[in-house]
Amino acid sequence: MSPVNPLDDAATARVVVDDDGVVLEWNEGATRLLGHTASDVVGGPVSALCAPGGGCGGLLTGDAASEQRLVSTVPVRHRDGRTVPVGLIAHRRPPRGDRPGRWVIVAPVGETSRPLQPDDPLATVELVQSPCAMAVFDAGLRLRAMNTDMARVMGAPAERLRGLRVTEIGGREELAEVEQTMRQVLDTGKHYSVRTYLPQLGGSGVIRAWLTSMAPVLNGSGAVCGVSLAAHDFTEQLRARERLELVNEASTRVGTTLDVRRTAQEFADVLVPALADFVSVDLLDPEHGGDPPSEPPSPGVPVKLRRAADRSVLGRADAFPEIGELDSYPGTTLQSDALSQARTLIVTDTPEGMARRFAYRDGLARRVVEVGLHSALAVPLRARGMILGVALLARHRHQERFSRDDVLLAEEVAATAAVCIDNARRYSREREVALALQRSLLPRSLPVTAALQAASRYLPAARAGGVGGDWFDIIPLSGMRVAMVVGDVVGHGVQASATMGRLRTAVRTLADIDLAPDELLTHLDDLVVRLSEEAGNDGSPGEVGATCLYAVYDPVSRRCSMARAGHHPPLIVRPGGLPEPVEMPAGPPLGVGGLPFEVADLELPEGTVLAFYTDGLVTHHGQDVDTGRARLQEALAEPAESLDASCEHILARLLPKGDVADDVALLLARTRGLPSSKVATWDIPADPALVAAIRKQSVKQLEHWGLEEATFTAELVVSELVTNAIRYGARPIRLRLIHGASTLICEVSDTSHTAPHLRRARTFDEGGRGLLLVAQLTQRWGTRHTPEGKTIWAELTLLEGE
Known part of the structure; x- marks a missing residue:
């Protein structure tokens, strides 16, 4: 029966047939049209209803079975034996779950299938020939008239469709909303509109968008007797x-x-x-x-x-x-x-x-x-x-x-x-170019030193800013000392990486001449000022800025001196203690020019951990520096198996998942101390006659350390360095021997600031070959200046087992 009007079921013949051609349903309208009752046909083949020679048995099979909607006139056998031509519409229902596919066949029956009479109130509705599809439905919501454009939309002439409801014509669930709105028009007498999206009936199946406007049709007494419908195709505008x-x-x-x-x-x-x-x-x-x-x-x-x-x-x-x-x-x-x-x-x-x-x-x-x-x-x-x-x-x-x-x-x-x-x-x-440049400028591995155990991590920025100018380094110095440096160039990209490379090279060069941290930063500041001036020669502002922290640790004295130029102070973790920032003067950023840098001196027990880092580790996603540093202290306080494991843990705790917005550099260093038994020191009288005695004391000390194989070379080096200090230096003079794991270091200090230099002695010269001999016998040698004067040092490589 109709969901709109349960009493008009006889006005439409409705038959359901499965894909095998078996009749599943047969309503009262079908009985009224053909005389057969439901008990006569349900369960039997639909082909039994076909008139002899009519061929309607193949209507729903073959090529037609692939269609979704069929409109046709077929000869059907009436119960009384006569042949009745029936104009029908068949709608395909695809399989759903366990339910097989089926066809729903409808055909109009009775008075509603006839054309409107001139005296019918519905005939007063004017159906114009326009691009607007128009139709008239009676109080039972059955089609009574339509214009040519509506026939094109419906995919069949009025003679075929007259007397059917819109859901029976279209056979789609989307049209139920249209029919429900038509019922509201009948009940309220008001105008309504509804939008629907459905394939064009009788067309290629292309989805079309329709705006359907509905208005009540009134009879002579003003009562609602039907619904006029106008469908506007707004598919192109929607698309x-x-x-x-x-x-x-x-x-x-x-x-x-x-x-x-x-x-x-x-x-x-x-x-x-x-x-x-x-x-x-x-x-x-x-x-x-x-x-x-x-x-x-x-x-x-x-x-x-x-x-x-x-x-x-x-x-x-x-x-x-x-x-x-x-x-x-x-x-x-x-x-x-x-x-x-x-x-x-x-x-x-x-x-x-x-x-x-x-x-x-x-x-x-x-x-x-x-x-x-x-x-x-x-x-x-x-x-x-x-x-x-x-x-x-x-x-x-x-x-x-x-x-x-x-x-x-x-x-x-x-x-x-x-x-x-x-x-x-x-x-x-x-x-990729910037990363390649940056990788070539950063240390590929940290040097192994007797003064420190170190681990590091570097993560380049992976967002729109590109790579930056963060860098870190560990630089072995004379006397088994080691320098630790971390810096950050302002900006990103290839230019920042190139500037970083120049600054890193400058730091290593200045460190090689053993400048104090504050003096080194002063020279580095001058370099950045010159770089800014050079960058501005083309008319641009030429702003080049950077921050840097430079520290020198001596494992013999176990003291560390450091200075910073606008960089974050390192965190320090003493044995058994908690991480805390090192209290030290800030210093201006590099490139300001003309301002001094101050040095902080610390005494570090063996096993102290120093943590150096750059901005990217503690400032991201709007996080302020203090919050980031507090999180770093918490992460650093958690125990780890090694410095490498601690680095991984810190990055996992502090950095967001995914790409980082700024470069991140992290350097962890654990200090080592050299036992006093590995260091020997003598005050040298300014008497050349005592050089032989000094040599004997040195040999004796080497034998005590078990370095007999190095005594010959060490004796010559000590003799030359001490003799030069007595001849050209100033009192007091001091000799120090340091026994490292793989090196023997000879140092001679005096209070003169004049540095010695190599020179080529002529054939008949009686002197001038001392430092040349030292250079030939040692791995490396050099001079470092101190506030009290200078120290000449030389390193000898020890053979394995010494």
């Missing part, structure tokens, strides 16, 4: 708005990062399922990492493309290339053809025909047939005169083929995506 929305969405969703693959994936995600059921993005691989070509490839020549992204409504399939995979596309493929012609290409065919175009890869052709792909288009990706690659769009769930409007939309979105991909490609290349 135009959807295209604009898609273009706007692409402008905001594509290019959110400077990562090529992620940008390509954003492009594919925007188009699926809004425009296509499948999208792939394949990019050309430039030779030697250069720019993509500006000229299209030759026709018919295979093209190598790398899969950057893909998206499907069905998920990824094994037949697709993996993301990042390089594949060869023959000249017959749609991708290769579109690139060679440098224009968008559309192909529409049967799934079997489309499969031949995708047979270049195992399993892909079979996949095309399985999903029923019927339309595809390939859009070349071009930006700044270069060909970046090609995007392939395909449809299988969308019933519509790609149209010219779809091509324009795809090209517009692809143009936006191509610029974003090229921006990401350029950024990635520049970042």
Whole structure:
């Protein structure tokens, strides 16, 4: 019975037949039309109702079985034996779960199927010949009249449809809302409108958008006797708005990062399922990492493309290339053809025909047939005169083929995506150059020293700012001392990395001449000032800034002196204690010029840990420095198996998951002390006659240390250095021997600030060969200046086992 009016079930003949042709339902209207009762036909074949020779038995089989809606006139056998031509509409109901597919067949019965009489109030409604589809329905919501355009929309003439409800004509659930709104018009006498989206009846199945306006029809006494309906097709306006929305969405969703693959994936995600059921993005691989070509490839020549992204409504399939995979596309493929012609290409065919175009890869052709792909288009990706690659769009769930409007939309979105991909490609290349430069300037491994056990971590920035100028270093100094340095150049990119390299080189050079921390930073400050001046020669502001912290640790005295130029103070963890910042003067940042730097001296027990770091570790996502430093102290206080493990733990605790916005440098150093038994010191009288006695004491000390094999060389070095100090130095003079794990260090100090230097002695000269001999016999030698004077030192390499 009708869900709208339970009493009008006899006004429509309704029959349900399954896919095997067995009658499942037979209503009162069908009995009224053909005389057969439900008990006569239900469970039997529908072919038994066909008139002899009428051929209606094949109506729902063969090619017709693939249709969703059939409109036809068939000869049917009446119970009394006569043949009745019946104009019917058959609606296909696909299988759902365990329920098999079936057909719902309807036909009008009775007075409502006849044309309106002139005296009928419904006949007063004027049905004009216009692009607006118009129809009139009676109080039972059955069609009584319609204009030509409505007949086109309904897919059948009025003679076939008159007397049927709108749900019976369309046979779709979406029309139930329309029928319900028509009932509201009858009940209230008010105007209503409703929007529906459904395939055009009797057409190609293309989804159309309809605005249906309904108004009551009044009789002479003013009572509602029917409903007039006008349907407006606003599909094109809706699609135009959807295209604009898609273009706007692409402008905001594509290019959110400077990562090529992620940008390509954003492009594919925007188009699926809004425009296509499948999208792939394949990019050309430039030779030697250069720019993509500006000229299209030759026709018919295979093209190598790398899969950057893909998206499907069905998920990824094994037949697709993996993301990042390089594949060869023959000249017959749609991708290769579109690139060679440098224009968008559309192909529409049967799934079997489309499969031949995708047979270049195992399993892909079979996949095309399985999903029923019927339309595809390939859009070349071009930006700044270069060909970046090609995007392939395909449809299988969308019933519509790609149209010219779809091509324009795809090209517009692809143009936006191509610029974003090229921006990401350029950024990635520049970042790779900056990273390579930065890696070449940073230490590949920390030197092994007797003074420190150290571990470090460096993470380059991975966001739009690019790599920066953070650096760290450990520099072995004379006397088994070691320098620790950490710095940060203002800005990002190649320029910051280059500046960092220059500053790191300058620090190592200044450290090599054993400058005190405050003096070293003063020279470094002058260098940054000069760099700023040079950068401003082209008219630019020329602002170059940096921060730096420089510390020197002596394992013999176990003291550490450090100075900083605007950098964060290190954290210190004494044995058994908690992390705390080192209290020391801040000092101005490098590049300010003219301001002094101050030194802080600390005594560090053996096993003390110093933590040096840069901004990126403690300031991110708007976090202030104090909060970041407090979190660093908490992480550093937690026990770890080693300094390396502690580094990993700190990064995991402090840094957000994913890319970091700024460079991060972290250096942890645990101090070691040299036992007093490994150091021997003598005050030297200024008497050349006592040099022999000094040599004997030195040899005796070496024998005490078990260094007999080094005594000959050490005796010569001590003799030369002490003799030079007595002759050219100033009192007091002191000799110190330091026994390291692999080196023996000889140091002679005096209060003269004049540094010795090598010179080439002539053949008959009696002197001038002492320092040359020292240089030849030792691993390295040098001079360092102290507030009291100078120290000449020389290092001898000890053989294994010494």
